[in-house]
Amino acid sequence: MRAAGAVLKELVRHVRPPRGCALVLTEWRSSGPTDPNWVASCGIMDEQGLLRYNEKLADLRKADPLIDWSDVTTFAGRRS
Numbered sequence: 001m002r003a004a005g006a007v008l009k010e011l012v013r014h015v016r017p018p019r020g021c022a023l024v025l026t027e028w029r030s031s032g033p034t035d036p037n038w039v040a041s042c043g044i045m046d047e048q049g050l051l052r053y054n055e056k057l058a059d060l061r062k063a064d065p066l067i068d069w070s071d072v073t074t075f076a077g078r079r080s
Contacts, residue, residue, distance in 0.1 A: 002064050003071045004038070011040070014056040021045055023053070027069050036065040 008025050017023055021043040030037035040060075042053055 001066055001068045003068045005071050007038075007060060007064055007067050011053075011056055011060060015042075015045075015049060015053045017042065017045055017049055017053075021049075025067075027072075030066060034065055036061055037069075038067055 012023055024041045026039050028039045
């Protein structure tokens with residue numbers, strides 16, 4: 001199981017979003033071992049950026065449906 005930070009870094013490297021465009025992973029309650037424990041969102045990008053984002057997102061959801069959130073120290077006030 002990979003760390004949330006590593007998954008986010010891979011997504012950012014592949015997508016190469018424009019400056020100021022956020023890519024976000026959010027912890028999500030999984031209902032089983034094949035159901036992801038995360039969701040992703042992104043800011044406004046051009047068509048090519050969205051294509052790269054959607055392709056990589058599909059790959060990551062298959063390869064890493066469950067990620068380790070223990071490396072996240074703060075997240076919208078939910079982690080400490």
